[in-house]
Amino acid sequence: MDAFVLQLLNGLDKGGAYALIALGLTLVFGTLGVVNFAHGALFMLGAFCAVTMQKLLTLSVKVKDPGVTFFDAYKEIPYLEVWFGDTGKAVIDYAVPLSILLAIPVMLLIGLVMERGLIRFFYKRSHAEQILVTFGLAIVLQEIVKTAFGANPIPTGAPDAVAGSAAIGEWLGLGAAVVYPWWRLIYLAFSLAIIAGVFSFLQFTTYGMVVRAGMQDRETVGLLGINIQRRFTVVFGVAAVVAGLAGVMYTPILPPDYHMGMEFLVLSFVVVVVGGMGSLPGAVFAGFLLGVLQSFASMTQVKDILPGIDQIIIYLVAVVILLVRPRGLMGRRGVMES
Amino acid sequence: MKDLTTSVNRRSLLKATAASGLVLATPTIFSRGAWAQNFANDPTNKSSVTLGFNVPQTGAYADEGADELRAYQLAVKHLNGEGDGGMLQTMKPLALKGNGVLGKKVEYVTGDTQTKSDAARSSAKRMVEKDGAIMITGGSSSGVAVAVQSLCQEMGIIFMAGLTHSNDTTGKDKRKYGFRHFFNAYMSGAALGPVLKEEMGTDRRAYHLTADYTWGWTQEESIKNTTEALGWETVATVRTPLGAGDFSQYITPVLNSGADVLILNHYGKDMVNSLTQAVQFGLKDKMVNGKKFEIIVPLFSRLMAQGAGDAIKGILGTTNWNWSLQDAASQAFVKSFGQEYGFPPSQAAHTCYVQTLLYADACERAGTFYPCEVIKALEDFEFDGMGNGPTLYRGADHQCFKSVLVVRGNENPSSQFDLLKVVKEVPAEAVTYDPTIFGGELGTCG
Numbered sequence: 001m002d003a004f005v006l007q008l009l010n011g012l013d014k015g016g017a018y019a020l021i022a023l024g025l026t027l028v029f030g031t032l033g034v035v036n037f038a039h040g041a042l043f044m045l046g047a048f049c050a051v052t053m054q055k056l057l058t059l060s061v062k063v064k065d066p067g068v069t070f071f072d073a074y075k076e077i078p079y080l081e082v083w084f085g086d087t088g089k090a091v092i093d094y095a096v097p098l099s100i101l102l103a104i105p106v107m108l109l110i111g112l113v114m115e116r117g118l119i120r121f122f123y124k125r126s127h128a129e130q131i132l133v134t135f136g137l138a139i140v141l142q143e144i145v146k147t148a149f150g151a152n153p154i155p156t157g158a159p160d161a162v163a164g165s166a167a168i169g170e171w172l173g174l175g176a177a178v179v180y181p182w183w184r185l186i187y188l189a190f191s192l193a194i195i196a197g198v199f200s201f202l203q204f205t206t207y208g209m210v211v212r213a214g215m216q217d218r219e220t221v222g223l224l225g226i227n228i229q230r231r232f233t234v235v236f237g238v239a240a241v242v243a244g245l246a247g248v249m250y251t252p253i254l255p256p257d258y259h260m261g262m263e264f265l266v267l268s269f270v271v272v273v274v275g276g277m278g279s280l281p282g283a284v285f286a287g288f289l290l291g292v293l294q295s296f297a298s299m300t301q302v303k304d305i306l307p308g309i310d311q312i313i314i315y316l317v318a319v320v321i322l323l324v325r326p327r328g329l330m331g332r333r334g335v336m337e338s
Numbered sequence: 339m340k341d342l343t344t345s346v347n348r349r350s351l352l353k354a355t356a357a358s359g360l361v362l363a364t365p366t367i368f369s370r371g372a373w374a375q376n377f378a379n380d381p382t383n384k385s386s387v388t389l390g391f392n393v394p395q396t397g398a399y400a401d402e403g404a405d406e407l408r409a410y411q412l413a414v415k416h417l418n419g420e421g422d423g424g425m426l427q428t429m430k431p432l433a434l435k436g437n438g439v440l441g442k443k444v445e446y447v448t449g450d451t452q453t454k455s456d457a458a459r460s461s462a463k464r465m466v467e468k469d470g471a472i473m474i475t476g477g478s479s480s481g482v483a484v485a486v487q488s489l490c491q492e493m494g495i496i497f498m499a500g501l502t503h504s505n506d507t508t509g510k511d512k513r514k515y516g517f518r519h520f521f522n523a524y525m526s527g528a529a530l531g532p533v534l535k536e537e538m539g540t541d542r543r544a545y546h547l548t549a550d551y552t553w554g555w556t557q558e559e560s561i562k563n564t565t566e567a568l569g570w571e572t573v574a575t576v577r578t579p580l581g582a583g584d585f586s587q588y589i590t591p592v593l594n595s596g597a598d599v600l601i602l603n604h605y606g607k608d609m610v611n612s613l614t615q616a617v618q619f620g621l622k623d624k625m626v627n628g629k630k631f632e633i634i635v636p637l638f639s640r641l642m643a644q645g646a647g648d649a650i651k652g653i654l655g656t657t658n659w660n661w662s663l664q665d666a667a668s669q670a671f672v673k674s675f676g677q678e679y680g681f682p683p684s685q686a687a688h689t690c691y692v693q694t695l696l697y698a699d700a701c702e703r704a705g706t707f708y709p710c711e712v713i714k715a716l717e718d719f720e721f722d723g724m725g726n727g728p729t730l731y732r733g734a735d736h737q738c739f740k741s742v743l744v745v746r747g748n749e750n751p752s753s754q755f756d757l758l759k760v761v762k763e764v765p766a767e768a769v770t771y772d773p774t775i776f777g778g779e780l781g782t783c784g
Contacts, residue, residue, distance in 0.1 A: 006590040014584065067753025070669065071676030075754050151400045153607055155614075155645055165620035177594040177626075181618040184586070254583050254611065255645070259396075263583060298587035300574045300595070310587070311579055 015291025016191030024239035030278035040265030046247025053099035111240025276331020390471030480504030509776025
């Protein structure tokens with residue numbers, strides 16, 4: 001039971017990340033009809049918003065390190081710490097949550113510029129061309145980040161208060177062995193909140209209603225005198241913000257490097273395909289489903305029977321879905337079907 | 339009737355041909371540089387010699403690669419007589435004169451292995467075929483080392499391995515043209531065993547998480563053999579993909595597995611991630627079976643410790659070398675490196691620096707760059723003054739035998755670099771093994 005709860009929690013936590021990235025991806029496909037291979041790069045750029053915030057907060061003065069005698073070594077003491085002491089330290093400690101404030105406007109701007117500056121010229125082109133140009137864009141963005149921040153992962157920790165693990169076993173009346181890192185629980189809650197926010201925006205606001213109408217029948221909405229294109233541009237910006245926030249909050253789990261977006265891109269595409277291209281509930285459901293499946297496939301008992309299953313389970317599910325139900329679990333009839 | 343004249347003439351002709359052949363061959367056999375035309379990128383008619391530094395500049399082991407490159411650049415400086423000379427002041431015996439190698443200025447080209455075997459092979463090939471590199475060195479992964487070593491064997495180019503810890507590199511995949519100064523997984527196990535027994539006892543249950551490639555497998559095997567010989571039980575050995583990023587799905591099963599020791603057979607970025615995440619899951623403060631849960635990282639490095647931050651504190655492991663060593667050679671190298679770059683060298687930097695000097699010294703002693711002669715000069719070469727005490731480059735498998743350091747993540751560092759504390763310096767005799775146990779054939783030269 002303990003093992004089951006732990007793996008389930010782990011799967012949900014992984015699924016939260018997958019769902020968040022896939023959500024933006026499928027939103028862009030559903031509205032603009034664009035297959036955006038630069039979406040992983042947006043996740044990465046979000047993570048680097050956290051790195052940037054951390055670097056800004058830790059701008060430092062160099063002081064000679066007395067512990068090193070062989071040569072002149074200098075250690076860096078952040079100005080915030082020099083000026084404000086413990087208060088400064090506490091602010092630096094909360095760099096990741098604080099970077100959400102930076103990431104929202106920055107990612108929105110990046111999304112809008114990306115859509116207006118490049119993506120819109122490819123609406124009427126084939127999916128193959130869209131994939132090529134967005135993939136190229138992703139590589140360009142990666143190289144820019146690599147030039148600015150280097151190739152190595154940059155440790156970006158969670159605040160000390162939530163750096164340890166929560167004794168959920170005791171809460172649930174299970175064994176003391178059942179513990180789970182606080183930050184991962186926060187990430188799960190955060191992803192659920194963002195998902196709820198996006199759904200509420202689309203479901204309960206007039207703006208969202210028009211967007212949904214545009215997704216169903218763009219032409220008719222246009223005939224009603226609504227500038228649906230402008231709304232879709234905003235939706236692209238929202239998708240960029242969602243991917244960016246997913247990246248910001250992921251930094252304490254995985255120290256970011258320039259390549260992290262590519263690692264998630266493939267996974268999130270599989271999630272979108274399994275959920276159904278353009279289906280928002282599909283992306284969320286498939287995200288959690290695949291996260292949970294991947295987690296359970298990594299259990300020793302499962303790996304003993306099927307060695308290596310943890311590394312292929314997600315793709316195996318995708319293959320089965322594509323064979324049996326090409327439109328995905330919750331996809332619209334006709335999409336991806338001949 | 340038999341034509342005796344013809345018979346005698348033919349015999350005389352054969353004799354004369356053999357004699358002339360011998361006469362013509364004599365000067366080329368007994369004179370230096372006679373192999374000039376016979377090996378790749380022969381620098382005889384050039385004023386300089388080019389070395390190829392093949393290091394990971396991107397990918398999981400990029401940190402280590404960057405430090406390796408710094409060390410190589412420093413080694414080139416010292417070989418050319420620039421700077422303070424570093425370990426050229428302490429190496430014994432020393433044939434190098436500080437005027438390059440065999441009077442030729444040392445130059446270098448670099449390649450990015452990307453920590454991928456195919457990329458590493460093509461960058462090594464490019465450096466040999468296009469840039470004229472006479473020797474290839476570097477790397478921070480055993481998979482890459484084994485692949486490049488085998489390419490070098492095919493091309494007749496000496497490969498001085500960088501950071502590679504798999505038993506296979508000088509075991510089943512050893513090659514005549516390949517040499518390793520760095521220690522290996524077997525040695526880590528042999529050095530760790532007594533310390534583990536002393537600190538954790540003989541009644542323990544170990545859980546392994548292992549990077550799924552040649553280095554991970556051999557380290558898991560070596561450490562498992564060591565701990566099982568101590569009486570420990572192995573609960574599970576789980577393979578994880580290289581560069582997995584999020585290891586949480588592999589760590590959660592550890593929590594209720596009944597294991598009281600987690601052995602992380604990971605290195606570089608993987609190590610930083612898996613150790614950080616294991617600590618986030620509370621494994622460092624856990625009590626299991628009435629004992630304190632322990633995490634062991636059999637192969638440690640200071641660079642890794644930096645990336646993992648506080649997670650590394652109190653964790654046991656082994657290392658090939660550490661900058662805090664107090665011998666004259668280590669101090670000379672740390673001073674030289676520190677003055678150049680502002681921070682101390684990593685173990686990867688140390689092994690690469692030493693390998694470059696050893697190769698250059700072997701050329702100087704051989705009096706030629708001809709690989710087969712340089713190989714002979716390196717085989718069974720005994721030296722000292724390179725930071726690890728008296729060392730033997732064993733001819734049977736091209737593996738260096740020297741002391742191994744058992745270290746622990748420092749609880750109270752005195753400086754930002756003072757992250758590992760040396761627990762024990764295990765002498766070379768305690769980690770020496772029979773070269774035949776891992777199989778493999780060196781092959782031939784030429």
